[in-house]
Amino acid sequence: DTAVSQTPKYLVTQMGNDKSIKCEQNLGHDTMYWYKQDSKKFLKIMFSYNNKELIINETVPNRFSPKSPDKAHLNLHINSLELGDSAVYFCASGALGGSNYGYTFGSGTRLTVV
Amino acid sequence: EDQVTQSPEALRLQEGESSSLNCSYTVSGLRGLFWYRQDPGKGPEFLFTLYSAGEEKEKERLKATLTKKESFLHITAPKPEDSATYLCAVQAYSNYQLIWGAGTKLIIKP
Numbered sequence: 001d002t003a004v005s006q007t008p009k010y011l012v013t014q015m016g017n018d019k020s021i022k023c024e025q026n027l028g029h030d031t032m033y034w035y036k037q038d039s040k041k042f043l044k045i046m047f048s049y050n051n052k053e054l055i056i057n058e059t060v061p062n063r064f065s066p067k068s069p070d071k072a073h074l075n076l077h078i079n080s081l082e083l084g085d086s087a088v089y090f091c092a093s094g095a096l097g098g099s100n101y102g103y104t105f106g107s108g109t110r111l112t113v114v
Numbered sequence: 115e116d117q118v119t120q121s122p123e124a125l126r127l128q129e130g131e132s133s134s135l136n137c138s139y140t141v142s143g144l145r146g147l148f149w150y151r152q153d154p155g156k157g158p159e160f161l162f163t164l165y166s167a168g169e170e171k172e173k174e175r176l177k178a179t180l181t182k183k184e185s186f187l188h189i190t191a192p193k194p195e196d197s198a199t200y201l202c203a204v205q206a207y208s209n210y211q212l213i214w215g216a217g218t219k220l221i222i223k224p
Contacts, residue, residue, distance in 0.1 A: 004157075041199065043158070043214040056211060090157050102148055103212075105157025 003027050006091045006106035013081055014114055021076045021109045023091030031055075032074040033092040033103065034066060043090070049074050081113045116141045120202050120215035127192055127222050135187040135218045137202030147185050148212065149178050150201040158201055192222045 006023040034046040047066040048056035063079040094103035117140045150158035162171040164180040177188045203212040
């Protein structure tokens with residue numbers, strides 16, 4: 001039973017294309033996150049949704065648009081992909097603020113833009 | 115500005131050789147400090163949350179401690195399966211974001 005599952009695991013696409021990454025959690029958490037991990041391994045928050053409401057929207061290009069149809073799903077759509085978007089994107093879920101149990105992360109989507 | 119610095123960047127140990135990883139932080143009002151483990155090709159896995167200076171938490175060969183400026187992750191008699199990148203993150207009372215360090219890559223040689 002995968003707690004946080006994201007698809008696809010690998011995504012190779014050309015510049016200018018539009019792509020989506022899907023995320024689902026079966027932990028009953030009310031908050032979900034999208035993180036970007038660059039080549040230096042820094043994790044940067046992109047978006048956070050609490051009960052389908054956007055609560056964190058960091059400075060990311062508006063080509064990135066999250067969508068949360070319900071509190072178990074948070075998808076990420078990226079328009080007009082650029083070379084600099086290449087990274088590993090992680091979905092996570094948890095209680096708002098982390099708490100004693102931290103966040104549960106998905107296994108990541110490695111996006112390569114060529 | 116809230117900031118997290120982890121050292122060393124990489125640490126190679128022989129199996130059984132104990133050591134410590136450091137996480138120094140600057141945050142305006144610490145709500146919590148988190149330790150995670152990340153294996154290659156996987157997402158970070160939660161280990162501990164520490165809330166106040168003097169607090170300690172243990173899990174198998176790992177023990178995390180916290181002061182007002184830094185946290186240590188002590189690893190006692192490590193095994194090769196402890197090899198991973200260990201990430202530290204802090205959270206301030208002012209918002210719900212986690213500020214992450216770049217991690218320490220730990221390699222345990224048999």
